[in-house]
Amino acid sequence: MASEVLPVSQVPLLVSPQQYEIGGKVLRSVQKLQPTAEGMKMLEPGRKKLSSVETQRVVAVLDDTIKRLEIVSLFQHAIENLDRYSIVFGSELSGALREHQRLRDNMQRQLNHFSQEAAEEEDEAESVWEKSRVDMAVLHQGVQSSVRNILRLFLANPTASKTLRAEGQARNQDFQKLIQVLSELRGFLFEMLLTSPLEKDERMHYLQELTLRDHKNREALSALEEELNAAILDRDNEIAKKNEIIRQLKISLHQLEKASETQVRRTMQEAENQQKSDRRASEGKCAKFQQDLQQLRTQLNGAIAENREIELSLRKKKYKVETEIENWIQKYDADMGDKQTELEELEAVYEEEKAQLAELKEKLAVLEVEYVQIMEERRLAQLRKEAEEEELARKNHAATIIQAHWKGYQVRKTMKSKKKKKKGKGKGKGKGASSKGKGKK
The missing domain is CATH 1.20.58 (Methane Monooxygenase Hydroxylase; Chain G, domain 1)
Known part of the structure; x- marks a missing residue:
């Protein structure tokens, strides 16, 4: 029968026997759990630092995500107290925050408007939401771009970032829970990355042995209780x-x-x-x-x-x-x-x-969906950028051809005018010579 593996926090430790005597009878004892240095060492990671670049990048990405989330969760607080932070934020960051608040207000008004229309036209509610989906996508994309721009400005201004993150008590409880969960996830992930597959297998084997020992102790405890009840009855x-x-x-x-x-x-x-x-x-x-x-x-x-x-x-x-x-x-x-x-x-x-x-x-499932959506938006943006660059290249090529033709036309026109001038001068000289010759005759 497969044995159940307990978590590290519920691992039973090594034991020491004890005996009890009731009414002249010596009863079997349940072994008392005692911690051992070897058992605790087995449950600790074998390394203290991350050795590979990939694991360091994973932890760095998670740290950066937590840092950005701490800033994003305080956007509303910063907007509400913008006058107090205007000197630290600067004009560009303050303007970006005001623009972000305007986009959020527009999105909220649009949502209220769509909800009101859907309530008034219950029969055509699906069509109303279908028509509003495109507008909402544009507004949603604008808000996302605003968030990325504000994060970029905060990262470029460490003083403003540090000042805003110091106001953690103003953060929403939902954001606080999410940040706490991500921090716990970071610690759990860091411990997993420090543990090699061999150490993990050894730890699982050790936990299975301790679990079996715990089951045996439970059986001994049940037998001891039966003996104790019998001894109490005899007494x-x-x-x-x-x-x-x-x-x-x-x-x-x-x-x-x-x-x-x-x-x-x-x-x-x-x-x-x-x-x-x-x-x-x-x-x-x-x-x-x-x-x-x-x-x-x-x-x-x-x-x-x-x-x-x-x-x-x-x-x-x-x-x-x-x-x-x-x-x-x-x-x-x-x-x-x-x-x-x-x-x-x-x-x-x-x-x-x-x-x-x-x-x-x-939370990871939600983050994965958002990640796929962000990568799809980046791909579409890249395709649009390549199309625009290709269109610009065609326009430049066409402009170059037009300029070349126009320059050629100008050159031909200039040459043609020069040829006409030369021909006019030659004819004038011939007429003057003939008149002089006639006068002499």
Whole structure:
């Protein structure tokens, strides 16, 4: 049968045996849990620092996420007290916060408007929400861009970041719980990254052995309880028998006292009567009767003293037995109370860690969805950027071609005008020479 593995906080430790004696019987003991240095060392990570770059990056990413979340959770507080922080934030960061508040107000008004329209047009509520989805996506993207821009400005201004993070008491409780959960996740993740797979296997094997030992101790505890109940029953029977003996002795003593008193009264009456009748004639008989009376009194006192000694001895023995039984019961109750308290504490820690694990899983699922959405938005933004760059390259190429054609056209036009000017000058020179020649003739 597969054994259950307990968490580290509920691990049973090594034990030391004890014995109990009730009514002359030696009972088996439950071993008392004691911590050992070897067991505690087995449960601690083998390393103190992260050795690989990948694990350091994982922890650094989680630390950066917690730091950014601490800043984002105080945006509303910073906006409400912007006049007080305006000098520390600067004009650019203050303007970004005001713009973020304006975007949030727009989104809230848009949501209220859509809700009102959907309430007024119940039959077309689905179509109203479908039409509003595009507008809400644009507003949502604007708010996300505003948050990223404000975070960038805060990271560029360490003084403003430190000042805002110092106002942690103004943070919303939900954000505070989320930050606390992420911090606990960071510690848990850091411990996991410090633990190698071999150490993890050894720890699981060690925990399984301790769990089996704990099951055995529980079985021994059940057997001890049964033996204790049987011993208590025997003790009660023995006490009942002794009480019955004491009761019978008391009855016998009472009867003996009553008989002695009766006999004494009768003897005294007879002695008095005999003394009255034969006082002068029976001095010897009177002395004899007095001697008999003294002997009877001595016997009576001896019997009473003997019975009282027997009663005192029995009472002392009874008190000793009851005291011993009461001590054993108190010791058993104390031990069982300690065990029960320890068990309840371990169960409470286990339930708390189980609830925290479930909550962390839910938070991680939400973060994974947001991560996929952010990566998809980055991919779309990259595609848009590449399309814009490609369009700009085509425009530049077309502009270059147009400029080249225009320059060629200008050059051709200039050359053509120069050729016309040269031709005009040549024709003018020919006409002047011919007129001169005619004049000479």
